Amino acid sequence: MEKKIYIETYGCQMNFSDSEIVASIMTENNYSATRDAEDADIIFINTCSIRDNAEQKVLNRLKQLQVLRKQKPNLVLGVLGCMAERLKTELLEEAATGSRVDMVVGPDAYRDLPQLLLDVESGHKAVNVILSTEETYADITPVRYASNGVSAFISIMRGCENFCTYCVVPYTRGKERSRNMKSILSEAHDLFERGFREITLLGQNVNSYQYEDEKSGKTITFPELLEAVAAIDLSLRVRFATSHPKDMSDELLQVIARNENICNSIHLPVQSGSSAVLKKMNRKYTREGYLERIAAIKSIIPDAAISTDIIAGFCSETEDDHKQTISLMEDVGFDFAYMFKYSERPGTIAEKKFDDDVPEDVKSRRLQEIIQLQNKLSLRSNRADIGKIFEVLVEGKSRKSEKMVSGRNSQNKMVVFPDKGYKPGDYVIVKIRDCTSATLKGEAV
Numbered sequence: 126m127e128k129k130i131y132i133e134t135y136g137c138q139m140n141f142s143d144s145e146i147v148a149s150i151m152t153e154n155n156y157s158a159t160r161d162a163e164d165a166d167i168i169f170i171n172t173c174s175i176r177d178n179a180e181q182k183v184l185n186r187l188k189q190l191q192v193l194r195k196q197k198p199n200l201v202l203g204v205l206g207c208m209a210e211r212l213k214t215e216l217l218e219e220a221a222t223g224s225r226v227d228m229v230v231g232p233d234a235y236r237d238l239p240q241l242l243l244d245v246e247s248g249h250k251a252v253n254v255i256l257s258t259e260e261t262y263a264d265i266t267p268v269r270y271a272s273n274g275v276s277a278f279i280s281i282m283r284g285c286e287n288f289c290t291y292c293v294v295p296y297t298r299g300k301e302r303s304r305n306m307k308s309i310l311s312e313a314h315d316l317f318e319r320g321f322r323e324i325t326l327l328g329q330n331v332n333s334y335q336y337e338d339e340k341s342g343k344t345i346t347f348p349e350l351l352e353a354v355a356a357i358d359l360s361l362r363v364r365f366a367t368s369h370p371k372d373m374s375d376e377l378l379q380v381i382a383r384n385e386n387i388c389n390s391i392h393l394p395v396q397s398g399s400s401a402v403l404k405k406m407n408r409k410y411t412r413e414g415y416l417e418r419i420a421a422i423k424s425i426i427p428d429a430a431i432s433t434d435i436i437a438g439f440c441s442e443t444e445d446d447h448k449q450t451i452s453l454m455e456d457v458g459f460d461f462a463y464m465f466k467y468s469e470r471p472g473t474i475a476e477k478k479f480d481d482d483v484p485e486d487v488k489s490r491r492l493q494e495i496i497q498l499q500n501k502l503s504l505r506s507n508r509a510d511i512g513k514i515f516e517v518l519v520e521g522k523s524r525k526s527e528k529m530v531s532g533r534n535s536q537n538k539m540v541v542f543p544d545k546g547y548k549p550g551d552y553v554i555v556k557i558r559d560c561t562s563a564t565l566k567g568e569a570v
């Protein structure tokens with residue numbers, strides 16, 4: 126009988142994409158995937174280290190799973206991803222974590238999973254946390270086990286070498302490396318043939334993609350790759366995440382502007398509106414530099430939606446620094462934002478060199494102010510869409526009503542409208558009649 130694996134994923138899109146690679150490696154090796162943890166012989170938890178609360182969530186989940194272990198003595202429990210890489214064999218110390226774990230496998234070692242499982246079966250604990258300078262899993266066709274059949278991720282580069290002082294990613298995901306363009310194009314072609322209509326090109330630093338073609342010796346850049354993917358078919362939408370402002374070139378913006386099917390939504394994490402804080406974060410741009418890139422986006426792609434990431438309460442952030450973040454948010458008018466309290470991560474430059482000196486209550490209050498402002502900005506942005514007409518790619522039934530369907534427009538806004546027998550993957554022209562701060566509501570025209 127085939128053994129069954131269950132994969133649970135935490136964190137970023139890259140992790141969800143990695144879990145599809147893990148599923149592929151396992152099914153190639155005669156394991157089958159199940160969607161039910163209780164039904165599994167092997168449970169993999171693909172983990173995130175980005176903030177302390179992400180790690181706490183996983184540690185709690187591991188504790189919960191000990192109950193299942195008691196019922197199923199042969200159950201194998203493996204920790205994958207960023208926490209595996211950061212904590213390594215510490216995760217195997219039951220006294221430290223409160224949980225018994227059999228395997229610890231870092232993000233570049235997934236090809237080794239079948240062998241590591243054999244080691245576990247023969248009674249050993251198994252660990253592989255070696256980071257690679259080359260691994261891109263280019264030849265592995267991900268199993269889209271949790272997919273809606275319409276949109277899919279394609280991982281195009283891995284790792285990060287920017288060393289923002291707050292960030293753990295360079296330590297958990299290693300050096301930057303880009304995947305062979307041919308393998309990306311063939312994966313995108315294949316998805317299109319199978320009925321997928323939206324692809325998101327993924328990387329920790331996606332717009333610094335650079336691949337040297339073996340044959341021609343030519344270096345392929347991100348704008349070139351993006352345009353090649355868009356050329357597959359006009360009815361295939363292309364998105365990408367996440368970009369660093371330093372690599373957001375005019376050339377890239379022009380490629381987005383001239384290709385109808387490259388979506389007009391740009392996620393450009395700013396982190397802070399204060400140049401002093403940005404310098405301390407080692408972000409490699411100033412407030413003015415960031416605003417200059419925003420001006421370029423608005424002039425080259427006038428109807429682009431712009432979203433961002435913001436950290437409240439980084440080391441030595443003053444009230445004035447915080448006010449500058451607030452004013453930058455207003456200047457840009459972000460359509461959407463992910464907002465966080467600074468969380469000190471062990472091993473990062475900030476942890477080693479700076480004091481985490483903004484008191485918890487101040488961090489919380491600043492974050493609340495940022496969230497409140499963003500809610501206002503999102504509502505304003507959505508209200509401005511009332512009366513406009515968008516092409517929406519249907520993803521499925523709306524969560525709230527069987528009579529409605531939902532999908533996204535090019536700006537990545539969720540649009541809900543009455544179902545007239547649409548199928549996932551249909552494009553529908555919708556006129557917007559109403560909105561909340563999170564959703565547009567309309568009807569087909």
Ligand code: 5AD
Nearest residue numbers: 291292394434435436465466467468
């Ligand atoms: N604390 C809080 N937020 C962080 N991020 C990254 N590291 C930290 C940290 N130590 C946020 C950044 C990044 C997003 C993925 O997570 O905003 O863009």
Ligand code: SF4
Nearest residue numbers: 136137173174175207
């Ligand atoms: Fe979490 Fe970042 Fe790792 Fe993604 S890359 S899993 S967000 S720490």
